[in-house]
Amino acid sequence: MAESTRSPSPNSPSTPSSNATQTTRSWRLGLFLSAMVTVLIALLLVQIDTFDAAPYAADELAKKPIYLAPRNNPRLLHGSENIGEGQLLGPEDIVYDPKLGVIYTGCVDGWIKRVTLNDSVVEDWVNTGGRPLGLALGYSGELYVADGLKGILKITKDGEIEALTDQAEGLKFGTTDAVTVAKTGVLYFTDASWKYDLPNFVYDLLEGRPYGRLMSYDPATGQTKVIARDLYYANGVEMSQDQDFVIFCETPMMRCRRYYIRGEREGSIDVFIDRLPGLPDNIRYDGEGHYWIGIAAEHTREWDLARRYPYVRKVLAFLEKYLKRPSVEKNAGAVVVDLDGNLIARYYDAELKFVTTAIKIKEHLYLGNLVKSSIIRLNLAQYPATASSST
Template identity: 80%
Template sequence: MAESTRSVPPNSPAPPSTTTSWRAGLFLSAVITVLISLLLVHLDTFDAAPYSSDELAKRPISVLPRVNPRVLHGSEKIGEGQLKGPEDIVFDPKLGVMYTSCGDGWIKRVTLNDSVVENWVNTGGRPLGLALGYSGEVYVADAFKGILKLTEDGEIEALTDEAEGIKFGTTDAVTVAKNGVLYFTDASWKYDLHDFALDILEGRPYGRLMTYDPSTKQTKVIARDLYYANGVEMSPEQDFVVFCETPMMRCRRYYIHGEKEGSTDVFIDRLPGMPDNIHYDGEGHYWIGIAAEHTHEWDLARKYPYIRKLLAFLEKYLKRPSVEKNAGGVAVDLNGNPIARYYDRDLKSVTSVIKIREHLYLGNLVKSFIIRLNLTQYPATAPSSTMI
């Protein structure tokens, strides 16, 4: 029997191929996935705040007098493998040791001459900022424990962990005046250290600058509504303290004495990136750690709150993309004028920079060592035109 055939009209389209159908299905699945993801982001309760037009109009300093853009070239690794995230560094010239605060809870001591590392005191939390007292004691801003005092013998005394009935969310940095009064920052009363990125992405001022007077045991808020209040340092004349606001890329000044007592103003604005700790070197310069360079991506995120909401969603549930680079430090004079910048494209999360004699020491959140750079051998030099 002859096999029957079905006639096909001459103008009928050819049936879709398997490959074409697969691609169409894949595209449809991708579109559905994106739409569902956007819906989930939209329904998330995270609420990013808009920045003011004045703030958005600011641009970072385009040229510094001197730069070294290759900090890792010629640098040394101090205490490699023994220092987990050495966030802050202070130097005791009497003992010839550096104290550094590590991610495993240890305050470690590193001898300056031979770089021997000693486990000194474990706070049981996450120590961040450090300050050397005037009688050999060390003060610690512990992100989870509050302000601590460590005696020369390594005994821990908890001093304060709340102000105005509000617990510190992220106790960040501390400095001490000659009269014994401590000045310190609570980066965010809303978010703890684990969620620091959410504070920055939300864009609201939850930070505070405070004092603790050991003679009265009183804690006072002296400046509030700060944007992630970070590093703090006493002026040489003890008449003001400088503190950093990380996402605003600036440092401000709070006056302790004089005609401006109790007021604040801007010490340096439009930094080339996000500042962390700040330290005075005793030679007329403050050194500001720059955790991440300013980027065009951050400009867009600042301008459009929805982008920050999307990044916050990724931070909470998936993984936020990392664009941090060109971290390092900036030196400024006593009036906040920029003098030099040290950085490297492959550096990120630099949190503190201190100068000891002819060397620069850089602490960070992600490395297992302190970076040391010989400034005599690898100085910052005047560029013809350097965009940063």
Template identity: 50%
Template sequence: MSNSNNPTSSSPPSPSTKKSQWPFTFLTITISFPVILAAIAYQLDSFDPGAYPIEHTSSKEPMYVPKRNSNMLEGVEKIGEGKLLGPEDIAYDKKMGVIYTGCSDGWIKIIKLGSNLVVEEWVNTGGRPLGMVLGQHGELVVADADEGMLNITADGKIHLLTKEAEGLEFKLADGVDIAENGILYFTDASYKYKFKEYIWDILEGRPYGRLLSYDPQTKVTKVLVRDLYFANGVVVSPDQKSVIFCETALKCCKRYHIEGEKRGSVDMFIENIPGTPDNVMYDGEGYYWIALTTGQGTLWDLALKYPFIRKIMGIIEKTVGRPHMEKNGGALAIDLEGRPVAHYYDQHLSMVSSSIKIGDHLYCGSVAKPYMIRLNLTQHPAVADA
């Protein structure tokens, strides 16, 4: 019997069948190859992110803020464009009517307020000046990421105050404020990573930050709080009973008690902030202003929760560079009890590192932009949702 009608018999594929299979095979190889390479790179990379505290990675409802301005850039003015390279923090001298700010080229510059804003060079620290505050005798105290805690006299002479605590040098001196008794409170954002490596501290997700104090009378530096996740901005409460400090990676601010029954203890001041907090400042009118480098984002929320996503982000950082994902930066105003009052932001705004209300204006510094911005709050207020 012939096999021509046998259903189990087979014949070699025709040339046309081979041609139809070839594009599919090529596409499969094209797609699979980079996936395989990525999987190999992931396995071989030694970067090993840790897990952030579970209470900060669980899903929460967005923070309710009674008043908002979500188009902040529509009313801002740029100050010192091209003359202020990364003006990170703001120190306001009310008597002199000037703002001090530290730039990425090491210069501390003075902005003379008035009808005509004038920018002048003052002192170059030779490092990267970040947080700063006016002292009690006309000096400027600066947290320099590279040089440590500095005292700069009114005539521009630089003196090192402290550069280490408990035998461990600061890698990233960051925020600073001064109490009425002269004691400085400041942060070392990371004792592992330097300023230019800050993204690795956040991606690694381990607590290398510290809150410290320095007494200029005894010249003693103390570690007050350890194991912080990128400790950042610092402000002494107006009643001098506590210090508020930010943990950027956890999107919260905590409170360290320096007086009273809770002295030496830490509690949560405000959490679930709608973005990553940088510096925090008191405006003298009953409100703290928290600068937000970027707003909330799904990717960052997932990265906070899953270390493997941060590892992938680290590999991308090393191989092709970091994509620009920051948006909705701005400023959050809260009252002295930590309750949100007003949120100023814009989807095209990012890398805001400091914010403070001076008169009718909100001034915002930036860790990366070549200018400072200000917004007239009377003309462009935050308003309640309709």
């Protein structure tokens, strides 16, 4: 009788399909273990990194509703123009001289440029040799500059540069950020962070300690005075309409405060506007009863999470330093605030980030920016903020 033959069972460990399955499982397990080891190593590296993120005070983390504008233009780039394309590298602040019909802006290459308002011709005016940030027009045609590297500078109408101050109380300025001038001639300005310079500003926000200062400089005496210290990235600064207080912005706190320079409340500080819809940068008065505040990025749940948990900020700082921090900045633009600190309108766009300055000149809104190579201009009459969610 013929010898019978039996086919191997499909489930037999010796079959090719079984071997392939076993190989796949081993490969997946190896991949999983490799990923876990990588994650553990990454967490260990983050843990031993020297960057020390601090917890915010409980009162700073108290939940408050974000201030919503009654009127919005969420498509700011729709209908906008680019002024000086390719000639204005990182135009951080903007100031207008109505007598000459020009705007001044400071660029990342050290140049302060002049742009004629009627035909947008760009002129290389003065190079500070640093990084000009905040600008303020003096009452005799001079220009004051908060240079992030060199301190407070004065530039005459003829383009001559005079260094005024770069330290206070024996501590040099880390990021001289914004400046405004009172009718008395006294300058008020901010040192955003005495610890971090401008290229490293993100570490100030992620560390969560208040290294900012509000100061004054009196040209008559040459004295630099610290008005307020322990500020969270002290940024834009502007005189009030009647010159009785100075408004200054604290970027990570999403608020602007005011310091009273005369009157019954002289020397005191209170909140001008809190819980803005994003991170404020510079602030400008338009002469028509409104302040315009540049919003560098919209408030997000991710930012709230980072503020509440120092370890999250430590991880972000590690990524910023060694790899690439995920970009969550969006919906930058401008908000309009009345004389009492009430939010009137908001202009923004999902494609915008790092807007630094918003200034209204005649019927146009002009926006400065840290990363663009032009100034954005929008005709407010043609593209206004409206009560509806669309323009």
